[in-house]
Amino acid sequence: MSVSVAPPSLSYELFPPVSRDAEQSVYRSIDLLADTNPDYVSVTYSGSTTRRRQSLELIEHLVQNTKLRPLAHLTCVGESRDSLEILIRHFLALGVRGVLALRGDLPADPHEWRGEFPFARYLIELIREVEVQHSAALAGGRLGVGVAAYPIQHPESPSYEHDIEVLLGKERAGANYAITQVYFRPEDYRQLVTAARKAGVSIPLIPGVIPLNSLRRLERVSHMAGVAPDPILAHALESASDESERHQIGVRWAVDLARAAFDDGAPGLHLYTFNDHAGSLDVIDKLQLPRTRTRVANTWATHSIH
Ligand code: FAD
Numbered sequence: 001m002s003v004s005v006a007p008p009s010l011s012y013e014l015f016p017p018v019s020r021d022a023e024q025s026v027y028r029s030i031d032l033l034a035d036t037n038p039d040y041v042s043v044t045y046s047g048s049t050t051r052r053r054q055s056l057e058l059i060e061h062l063v064q065n066t067k068l069r070p071l072a073h074l075t076c077v078g079e080s081r082d083s084l085e086i087l088i089r090h091f092l093a094l095g096v097r098g099v100l101a102l103r104g105d106l107p108a109d110p111h112e113w114r115g116e117f118p119f120a121r122y123l124i125e126l127i128r129e130v131e132v133q134h135s136a137a138l139a140g141g142r143l144g145v146g147v148a149a150y151p152i153q154h155p156e157s158p159s160y161e162h163d164i165e166v167l168l169g170k171e172r173a174g175a176n177y178a179i180t181q182v183y184f185r186p187e188d189y190r191q192l193v194t195a196a197r198k199a200g201v202s203i204p205l206i207p208g209v210i211p212l213n214s215l216r217r218l219e220r221v222s223h224m225a226g227v228a229p230d231p232i233l234a235h236a237l238e239s240a241s242d243e244s245e246r247h248q249i250g251v252r253w254a255v256d257l258a259r260a261a262f263d264d265g266a267p268g269l270h271l272y273t274f275n276d277h278a279g280s281l282d283v284i285d286k287l288q289l290p291r292t293r294t295r296v297a298n299t300w301a302t303h304s305i306h
Contacts, residue, residue: 007290009206009268010036011071011179014275015044016054022275027061029277034068036284039268040098042071042179046105052078056090063094071146072096074127075104076117084116084123088130092137098144099127101175105224119166120147124173142176149178149196149205151188155226164199177204179270182221184230184253186260193264207261210272211254211279212237213247221272251282258287 012033017023033041041062045055055073062070072091074084091099101123106114117123124145131143147170153160167178183189189207196205212218215237222229233253240246258269269289271280 006267008262008266009039010284010289011038011040011042011206011268011270012280013042013044013208013270013272014058016051016058017275018051018054026058026275027065029273029275030062030066030068032277032281033273034066036281038068040069040071042073042098042100042270045073045075045102046077059091059096060094063096069098070096071098071100071144073100073102074123075102076115076120076123077104077106078113078115080116081126084126085130088127089134092130092134092143097138097141098146100146100148100179101127101170102148121166121169121173124170124175128174144176145174147171147175147178149180149192151180151183151192151207152225152227154181160195164195164201167196168199168201171201171203175203177206179206180208182208182210182225182227182272184227184233184257186257186264189257189261189266190264193266204267206268206270207258207266208270208272209254209257209261209283210274211247211250211283213243213250213276213279217274247279247282251279251286254279254283255286258283 014026014030017026030041043055043058043062045052059070059072062068074087074091076084079087088099101120103118103120103123104115117126124147127143127145131138147167149167150157150163154163157163157166170178180189180192189205193205210221212221212233215234218229218234218237233249236249237246240249254271258266261269269287271283273280
């Protein structure tokens with residue numbers, strides 16, 4: 001029997017629905033995405049107290065009504081040390097076993113409270129502290145702690161090298177893997193992996209990819225991420241004649257980025273869905289990824305002793 005390498009991981013990012021109507025549409029998208037057997041589904045965390053509560057509600061929905069494994073984003077921004085600790089314990093009690101530890105997007109108003117921890121590294125350390133106290137409940141196991149990584153220099157960062165040092169610091173603080181910020185050119189991911197490995201970063205670096213189906217969304221995403229929109233993609237989306245053509249352009253771009261990242265050794269794929277299942281499902285369909293759970297079940301059935 002030959003032992004095959006692990007198939008690439010697959011995950012999706014969702015954000016909490018803003019209204020009851022949107023909620024039904026997100027639940028439908030979740031059901032459709034669940035059919036692709038993802039390894040985990042991440043839920044963003046940001047904005048007002050109401051928006052953050054909606055994130056917690058979406059995580060509860062995933063835990064209580066689906067078989068999906070949630071990955072809870074958690075941000076230093078807008079939280080005290082105590083509130084973060086309460087949230088980590090809440091996730092543990094719910095059965096959540098993955099947290100994405102982030103500094104968070106800064107509030108637009110510089111006078112607004114930014115939170116007690118200035119950097120994601122402190123949150124990772126807190127998660128590990130709380131985890132130790134719950135070691136029995138975790139059966140001695142650990143939480144999977146993810147962090148953000150930047151193929152394009154972080155807008156507040158003095159240099160690309162600084163970003164890599166920060167990533168290394170997050171690994172040393174206890175991060176298990178990183179998911180990348182959006183990027184538009186295959187060489188951006190390649191450059192990140194090369195620089196990070198050279199600096200001693202050893203955790204998996206999972207490319208974060210978005211199928212973008214409109215110029216407006218491309219501009220919004222680029223603004224949020226602090227990166228320039230790719231001019232070729234922008235032009236293609238702008239000159240497309242209808243929605244269907246824009247959809248195809250976005251899917252093709254995302255598929256090309258994912259294929260290139262796999263060629264560069266990416267261990268998985270994280271799709272930013274924008275709560276829109278159609279683009280992500282088409283990307284997965286075109287990539288024809290081998291799915292872990294099916295593969296393991298088949299292998300076991302073939303090789304088990306009768
Ligand atoms: P950090 O790693 O703490 O870095 C923040 C800044 O501080 C960087 O410029 C870094 O260079 C600098 N820095 C870090 N440590 C030091 C140090 N010791 N000394 C000096 N400078 C330092 N935002 C949300 O609000 N909610 C979300 O749900 C969310 N989800 C995301 C998911 C992914 C996959 C990604 C990639 C990003 C996400 N973001 C989210 C955005 C993220 O919060 C922002 O990019 C934020 O600006 C930085 O977060 P970070 O965790 O990388 O912070």
